Amino acid sequence: xxxxxxxxxxxxxxxxxxxxxxxxxxxxxxxxxxxxxxxxxxxxxxxxxxxxxxxxxxxxxxxxxxxxxxxxxxxxxxxxxxxxxxxxxxxxxxxxxxxxxxxxxxxxxxxxxxxxxxxxxxxxxxxxxxxxxxxxxxxxxxxxxxxxxxxxxxxxxxxxxxxxxxxxxxxxxxxxxxxxxxxxxxxxxxxxxxxxxxxxxxxxxxxxxxxxxxxxxxxxxxxxxxxxxxxxxxxxxxxxxxxxxxxxxxxxxxxxxxxxxxxxxxxxxxxxxxxxxxxxxxxxxxxxxxxxxxxxxxxxxxxxxxxxxxxxxxxxxxxxxxxxxxxxxxxxxxxxxxxxxxxxxxxxxxxxxxxxxxxxxxxxxxxxxxxxxxxxxxxxxxxxxxxxxxxxxxxxxxxxxxxxxxxxxxxxxxxxxxxxxxxxxxxxxxxxxxxxxxxxxxxxxxxxxxxxxxxxxxxxxxxxxxxxxxxxxxx
Numbered sequence: 001x002x003x004x005x006x007x008x009x010x011x012x013x014x015x016x017x018x019x020x021x022x023x024x025x026x027x028x029x030x031x032x033x034x035x036x037x038x039x040x041x042x043x044x045x046x047x048x049x050x051x052x053x054x055x056x057x058x059x060x061x062x063x064x065x066x067x068x069x070x071x072x073x074x075x076x077x078x079x080x081x082x083x084x085x086x087x088x089x090x091x092x093x094x095x096x097x098x099x100x101x102x103x104x105x106x107x108x109x110x111x112x113x114x115x116x117x118x119x120x121x122x123x124x125x126x127x128x129x130x131x132x133x134x135x136x137x138x139x140x141x142x143x144x145x146x147x148x149x150x151x152x153x154x155x156x157x158x159x160x161x162x163x164x165x166x167x168x169x170x171x172x173x174x175x176x177x178x179x180x181x182x183x184x185x186x187x188x189x190x191x192x193x194x195x196x197x198x199x200x201x202x203x204x205x206x207x208x209x210x211x212x213x214x215x216x217x218x219x220x221x222x223x224x225x226x227x228x229x230x231x232x233x234x235x236x237x238x239x240x241x242x243x244x245x246x247x248x249x250x251x252x253x254x255x256x257x258x259x260x261x262x263x264x265x266x267x268x269x270x271x272x273x274x275x276x277x278x279x280x281x282x283x284x285x286x287x288x289x290x291x292x293x294x295x296x297x298x299x300x301x302x303x304x305x306x307x308x309x310x311x312x313x314x315x316x317x318x319x320x321x322x323x324x325x326x327x328x329x330x331x332x333x334x335x336x337x338x339x340x341x342x343x344x345x346x347x348x349x350x351x352x353x354x355x356x357x358x359x360x361x362x363x364x365x366x367x368x369x370x371x372x373x374x375x376x377x378x379x380x381x382x383x384x385x386x387x388x389x390x391x392x393x394x395x396x397x398x399x400x401x402x403x404x405x406x407x408x409x410x411x412x413x414x415x416x417x418x419x420x421x422x423x424x425x426x427x428x429x430x431x432x433x434x435x436x437x438x439x440x441x442x443x444x445x446x447x448x449x450x451x452x453x454x455x456x457x458x459x460x461x462x463x464x465x466x467x468x469x470x471x472x473x474x475x
Contacts, residue, residue, distance in 0.1 A: 165192030261289025334368035
């Protein structure tokens with residue numbers, strides 16, 4: 001999808017974008033607020049304008065990907081089978097125009113052309129135990145952090161929410177940075193320390209076999225700390241310098257790879273409140289876990305806008321993988337029927353127990369191979385109801401016949417979801433700018449591999465044209 005480049009906007013233009021976003025989201029809130037599993041119980045199709053129903057009814061999944069999401073298949077020509085109403089076309093154009101672009105400015109050939117499981121841009125020791133998606137993420141974010149550290153003169157990187165330490169290991173043992181890793185789960189830290197030792201042994205072995213293939217010089221493993229970071233208070237451990245820090249004091253760069261919910265907000269607050277923190281590179285995720293209030297809005301500007309509220313459902317929708325779903329639409333596989341089946345199950349649950357609404361249904365395997373009545377019976381059992389309840393098969397089959405309508409409504413909501421993410425991230429940019437800091441958003445990952453691919457880069461002095469270095473991918 002096309003979009004607006006955050007880096008090219010002035011402070012005033014960012015404020016105006018926030019105004020436009022809140023107005024648009026308020027206008028289409030009924031679509032974003034809807035739960036797709038209530039498609040039949042709440043007659044979601046009937047909530048759409050009649051002209052929209054006529055335009056969308058009967059479109060197959062590939063047509064939805066092409067016409068609504070603007071993501072045609074390779075070589076496909078975009079052709080409308082009918083004249084769409086101007087209001088629907090306006091919604092589509094607005095969704096494209098107001099969302100931050102998610103396409104990296106520096107496109108290089110895929111690192112997975114030779115092997116879909118192994119990045120050609122990482123050596124074998126750094127790929128071990130790391131899935132392809134994570135290989136891509138740690139390489140791209142690690143390289144950006146290295147460049148940002150060099151530009152800002154940072155002496156120490158703090159990786160917050162480091163998990164098993166894949167990013168920390170690449171930054172320290174692959175890029176030569178001094179890294180402290182902070183993670184609240186003791187088991188993950190113990191696993192990270194084991195992987196550190198395994199990687200050190202692998203690098204030493206590789207160095208003996210091929211000295212030119214491994215970076216030379218002293219190797220410093222990440223310094224791991226078990227500590228939960230409270231988003232409402234400063235974490236002293238996060239700010240403590242490592243023992244081998246320079247006498248003049250540490251200059252810290254905070255980073256977090258998909259720092260979940262309030263953890264990404266904690267990084268912003270530490271950056272803004274602590275003079276020893278000079279730079280930030282944060283990729284957020286799990287917006288539905290943000291505290292309300294506290295996690296959003298952060299900026300005075302957005303907080304003062306009518307309609308700025310983003311309830312749980314909207315923030316949850318902002319976490320969907322747009323590109324991945326568009327690919328599923330283009331393939332038109334039977335897995336798309338899951339939402340229709342779950343919505344049909346909701347009607348049966350409501351009839352059996354009206355007070356039970358939207359219960360969680362544990363994953364039912366191989367949904368696409370089940371008849372709708374089989375799915376409903378298994379679903380009833382998973383929510384604690386009698387799977388042998390008498391079923392109205394005619395009603396279930398009528399619901400199944402509307403599968404494409406369910407997919408169309410979900411696609412419509414997904415079209416709007418990036419606007420919610422844009423407003424959340426824009427609020428963070430404005431929050432930092434209101435305090436006199438310099439902040440930018442850069443698309444760093446391939447959105448097909450990593451949907452939450454926008455990194456917030458912040459510094460306490462302007463980088464000017466040097467910022468373009470961060471967007472350039474290493475060869």
